[in-house]
Amino acid sequence: MAENNYRYLIGIxxxxxxxxxxYLDINEDGNESDFKIFDIPQIVKPGEILSKPLLPSFIFxxxxxxxxxxxxxxxxxxxxxxxxxxxxxxRGGELPARVISSAKSWLCNQxxxxxxxxxxxxxxxxxxxxSPVRAQTEILNHIKDAWNHKFGNEPGSSFTDQNxxxxxxxxxxxxxxxxxxxxCRSCGIKNxxxxxxxxxxxxxxxxxxxxxxxxxxxxDDLVLVCDVGxxxxxxxxxxxxxxxxSLELERIAVGNHLLVGGxxxxxxxxxxxxxxxxxxxxxxxxxxxxxxxxxxxxxxxYLFTNPDKEYVxxxxxxxxxxxxxxxxxxxxxxxxxxxxxxxGFFPECSKDEKPVNNxxxxxxxxxxxxxxxxxxxxxxxxxxxxxxxxxxxxxxxxMKSEQLREHIRNTVSMWSDEKxxxxxxxxxxxTSVAVGAAYYxxxxxxxxxxxKSGLNKTYYIEVASSMPAIPxxxxxxxxxxxxxxGMEEGSVIKIKDNQxxxxxxxxxxxxxxxxxxxxxxxxxxxxxxxxxxxxxxTEIETFLEGEKNEMIPVILxxxxxxxxxxxxYCASVNDDRKWKLEFNLxxxx
Amino acid sequence: MxxxxxxxxxxxxxxxxxxxxxxxxxxxxxxxxALYFYAGSAYNMISGVNVSxxxxxxxxNFLSLLLEFKDPFNxxxxxxxxxxxxxxxxxxxxxxxxxxxxTISLIPTSREPAPETDNKKDxxxxxxxxxxxxxxxxxxxxxxxxxxxxxxxxYDDQDIGAAVRSIHKGCNDALKKYVELKPLLDEEEESSxxxxxxxxxxxxxxxxxxxxxxxxxxxxxxRGWRASNIxxxxxxxxxxxxxxxxxxxxxx
Numbered sequence: 001m002a003e004n005n006y007r008y009l010i011g012i013x014x015x016x017x018x019x020x021x022x023y024l025d026i027n028e029d030g031n032e033s034d035f036k037i038f039d040i041p042q043i044v045k046p047g048e049i050l051s052k053p054l055l056p057s058f059i060f061x062x063x064x065x066x067x068x069x070x071x072x073x074x075x076x077x078x079x080x081x082x083x084x085x086x087x088x089x090x091r092g093g094e095l096p097a098r099v100i101s102s103a104k105s106w107l108c109n110q111x112x113x114x115x116x117x118x119x120x121x122x123x124x125x126x127x128x129x130x131s132p133v134r135a136q137t138e139i140l141n142h143i144k145d146a147w148n149h150k151f152g153n154e155p156g157s158s159f160t161d162q163n164x165x166x167x168x169x170x171x172x173x174x175x176x177x178x179x180x181x182x183x184c185r186s187c188g189i190k191n192x193x194x195x196x197x198x199x200x201x202x203x204x205x206x207x208x209x210x211x212x213x214x215x216x217x218x219x220d221d222l223v224l225v226c227d228v229g230x231x232x233x234x235x236x237x238x239x240x241x242x243x244x245x246s247l248e249l250e251r252i253a254v255g256n257h258l259l260v261g262g263x264x265x266x267x268x269x270x271x272x273x274x275x276x277x278x279x280x281x282x283x284x285x286x287x288x289x290x291x292x293x294x295x296x297x298x299x300x301x302y303l304f305t306n307p308d309k310e311y312v313x314x315x316x317x318x319x320x321x322x323x324x325x326x327x328x329x330x331x332x333x334x335x336x337x338x339x340x341x342x343x344g345f346f347p348e349c350s351k352d353e354k355p356v357n358n359x360x361x362x363x364x365x366x367x368x369x370x371x372x373x374x375x376x377x378x379x380x381x382x383x384x385x386x387x388x389x390x391x392x393x394x395x396x397x398x399m400k401s402e403q404l405r406e407h408i409r410n411t412v413s414m415w416s417d418e419k420x421x422x423x424x425x426x427x428x429x430x431t432s433v434a435v436g437a438a439y440y441x442x443x444x445x446x447x448x449x450x451x452k453s454g455l456n457k458t459y460y461i462e463v464a465s466s467m468p469a470i471p472x473x474x475x476x477x478x479x480x481x482x483x484x485x486g487m488e489e490g491s492v493i494k495i496k497d498n499q500x501x502x503x504x505x506x507x508x509x510x511x512x513x514x515x516x517x518x519x520x521x522x523x524x525x526x527x528x529x530x531x532x533x534x535x536x537x538t539e540i541e542t543f544l545e546g547e548k549n550e551m552i553p554v555i556l557x558x559x560x561x562x563x564x565x566x567x568x569y570c571a572s573v574n575d576d577r578k579w580k581l582e583f584n585l586x587x588x589x
Numbered sequence: 590m591x592x593x594x595x596x597x598x599x600x601x602x603x604x605x606x607x608x609x610x611x612x613x614x615x616x617x618x619x620x621x622x623a624l625y626f627y628a629g630s631a632y633n634m635i636s637g638v639n640v641s642x643x644x645x646x647x648x649x650n651f652l653s654l655l656l657e658f659k660d661p662f663n664x665x666x667x668x669x670x671x672x673x674x675x676x677x678x679x680x681x682x683x684x685x686x687x688x689x690x691x692t693i694s695l696i697p698t699s700r701e702p703a704p705e706t707d708n709k710k711d712x713x714x715x716x717x718x719x720x721x722x723x724x725x726x727x728x729x730x731x732x733x734x735x736x737x738x739x740x741x742x743x744y745d746d747q748d749i750g751a752a753v754r755s756i757h758k759g760c761n762d763a764l765k766k767y768v769e770l771k772p773l774l775d776e777e778e779e780s781s782x783x784x785x786x787x788x789x790x791x792x793x794x795x796x797x798x799x800x801x802x803x804x805x806x807x808x809x810x811x812r813g814w815r816a817s818n819i820x821x822x823x824x825x826x827x828x829x830x831x832x833x834x835x836x837x838x839x840x841x
Binding site for chain 2: 045051070295298317327
C-alpha cells in the first residue's frame with residue numbers, strides 16, 4: 001500500500017488563536033520524548049524571523065506602503081501580500097481592519113457565506129480578501145513551507161506526503177468538518193485524518209501516563225475533558241468500560257460550539273481597569289487601551305500563579321518618550337479578579353441551571369456568534385445534564401490557573417451527590433492537543449489503546465409526511481435519521497425503507513437537521529415532533545444528471561469517511577447510478 | 590553537529606583504504622609469486638649439473654644465492670610481502686586521504702551559492718543591524734531606550750519604582766525570546782570552590798592573591814552567566830540599520 005511512503009506522523013493543532021505542530025519519526029519508539037514540537041519560523045518584527053513553537057493563527061495584510069525590501073519576506077517566500085504568525089497578531093492589534101483572526105470560528109458560522117472572500121470582516125482597507133477556508137489553508141501553507149524549508153531535502157520528508165492529523169473542535173458539525181477538509185486538501189495534504197481536540201488532549205494524557213493510566217482510572221469512570229482556550233470552550237465526556245478484564249474508552253458526548261474563552265475574561269478585566277482609571281480622573285488613549293488589555297492578561301496570569309498576592313500593580317505607559325511622567329497607575333485586586341472570573345465566567349450554579357439566551361431580543365450584528373451568556377459553568381451544567389464525571393482533564397490556556405481548575409472541579413463535584421471529582425493532570429496545555437494528535441496517528445499505526453468515538457452528532461433529513469394535503473395548512477414534515485451518533489468511521493448506512501421518486505434533469509435538495517444529544521434512534525427511524533429538538537444545519541443538494549423528466553426511485557446513503565467527514569448520496573434503486581449531495585454553503589439567513 | 594564534509598571524508602577515506610589494500614595484495618602477491626616460481630624453476634634447472642663447469646663465476650655466485658634462497662622462502666619472503674603490503678597501503682592511503690580532504694574543503698558547504706552568504710556576512714549594514722538588534726527589541730517590548738533617556742532626577746522614587754516594574758517585565762520577556770540565562774556555576778555565591786588546573790580564563794576571572802600555579806582555592810563572588818538555548822533570529826538587511834525604532838504617526 002502507498003501508505004508507508006511517509007516518514008513522519010504530524011499532529012497539527014489548528015487552533016482558533018494559536019497553531020501548534022508536533023511530529024514523530026516513524027522509526028522512533030513512540031516514547032513521550034520522541035514526540036517533538038516543530039518550531040515554526042515566523043516574522044516577529046519587520047525583517048526579523050524567529051522560530052517559535054506557537055504560530056498565532058492571525059493573517060495580516062500589510063498596506064502597499066509598508067512593504068519595503070524584505071521586511072515581510074520569508075526564506076521560502078518573496079511575496080509580501082500577507083503574513084502569518086506573531087507579527088501578524090501584533091500589527092493586527094494596531095490595524096484591526098487588516099487582520100484575520102479566529103478564522104476557524106468562521107467555519108461554523110451559518111450566517112455567512114463561508115466560501116466567499118469575506119475576511120477580514122467589514123474591512124474597507126483590504127481589497128483581496130480571503131474566505132474562512134482560504135484563511136485556514138494559508139495557515140497550513142505557512143506550516144507546509146516552513147516544514148519543507150527544514151526537512152524538504154531529506155528523502156520522503158515532503159510535508160504533503162506525510163501522515164497528517166489535524167484537530168478540530170469536538171463540536172464541529174458535518175459542514176465545518178467538510179470545510180476543514182477542503183482547506184487541508186487545498187494545501188495539498190494527501191494522507192489526512194481529522195480528530196477532535198478534547199480527544200487529542202486525552203490521548204496526550206494517555207501518552208504521558210502510558211504505564212500507569214490503568215491504575216489511575218477504572219471501569220465505569222467518566223472523564224470530562226474541559227478545554228477552555230482563548231476564544232472557544234469545548235467539552236467532551238469519555239467513559240471507561242470493562243471488556244472482559246481489559247479497559248476500553250468511549251467518547252459518549254460532546255458539547256456545543258461555545259464562543260467564549262480566556263479572551264473574554266481579559267476584555268472584561270481591561271474594562272474594569274479602564275473604568276477604575278477614568279474614575280480617578282485620567283483618560284487613556286486608544287494605544288493605552290490596547291496595552292491595557294495585555295496588562296490585564298498579565299495581571300490575571302500573575303495573580304492566578306501567585307495566590308499569596310492580594311493585588312498586582314497595573315502600569316500603563318504613554319506612547320511618547322516621556323515614559324515615567326506619562327505613566328498611569330492602577331491595581332487589580334485579587335478579589336476583583338476572582339469576582340469577574342468566578343462569578344462572571346465560572347459562577348457556582350446549580351446542576352439544572354441553563355445558560356441565558358437573550359439573543360432573540362434584538363437585531364444581532366452579523367459576525368461571529370459570541371455566546372450571549374459567558375457563564376462557562378452554566379454551559380457545562382447543561383452539557384453534563386445527568387452525568388457525574390469522576391475525573392476532569394483540563395486543557396487550554398485559561399486552565400493553566402490551578403485556582404480556576406480547583407474552582408471548576410469543586411463546582412462539578414457539587415453537582416454530583418456522592419462522587420468527589422478528581423483532576424487528571426495535564427502537563428503542557430499549550431502543546432498537548434498537537435502531541436495527542438500525533439500520538440493518535442502512532443496508535444493507529446502501531447497499536448495501543450484507542451478511544452471508541454465515531455460521529456459526534458445525529459443527523460436527520462426533513463421529509464414530507466405522506467398524507468392528503470389540506471388547503472391552507474403546510475404539509476407536515478418529519479425527520480428521518482440518516483446518520484446516528486457514534487456512527488463509525490469507514491461505515492455506510494443505506495436507508496432502504498425510505499425510497500424517493502426523483503426527477504432527473506432537476507435539482508434535488510433536502511433539509512439537513514442535527515442534534516448534538518445522543519439520541520437513541522436507529523438509521524431510517526422517523527421523528528415526528530422535532531421542531532424544538534432538532535436544529536437545521538443546512539441543505540444538502542445535487543443536480544440529478546440524466547435524461548430529463550425520467551423518474552427514478554432512489555434511496556439515501558450516508559458514508560462516514562476514514563478522514564472524519566460525512567458524505568451523502570442519492571443512489572438509484574434500479575442501477576448503479578449515484579449522485580453526491582453537497583452541502584449548501586450559502587448564507588442560511 | 591557533524592557536517593556533510595566530515596561524512597564525505599570519512600566514507601571516502603574508507604574507500605581509498607580498501608582499494609589500496611586490494612591493489613597492494615594483488616601487486617605484492619604477483620611479485621613474490623613470480624620470484625618464488627622463478628627461483629624454483631631455476632633451482633630445478635641447475636640442480637642436475639655441475640655449476641662451476643658450465644657457468645662463468647658471476648653466474649655461480651648468483652646461482653648459489655638461488656639455492657640458498659629456496660628454503661628460507663617461506664620464513665622470509667612471506668612476512669616481508671605482508672609487511673610491504675601493509676606499509677605501502679598505509680602510506681598511499683594517508684597521501685590520498687589528505688589530498689581528498691583538501692579537495693573536499695574547497696567544495697562550498699551547501700548547494701545554495703556560498704558566496705552570497707559570505708557577502709551577507711561582510712555587509713556592514715547587516716552587521717550593524719545585528720549589533721543593534723537587541724536594543725530595538727528591548728525598546729519595543731520593554732521601553733528600555735525611553736527609560737534610559739529619562740532624567741531620573743526629575744522624579745521621585747515611587748514613580749520610578751512603578752515604571753520600572755513593567756519595564757523589567759517587558760525587557761525580561763523580550764530577552765527570554767532569544768536566550769535562556771543560566772548561572773555559569775551551580776554553587777552558591779560565597780561558597781568555596783577549586784579553580785581547576787587547566788582552567789579557561791573566559792570562565793573564571795581570578796582576583797585577590799593569585800600566586801603560583803592552579804588549582805586555586807577561592808570563594809565565589811559572582812556565579813557568572815551563560816546564555817543557553819539560544820534562539821537565533823534571521824535578520825534581513827535594511828537600508829538604514831541605524832533606524833532602531835520607528836516613529837509612530839496616527840493617521841486621521
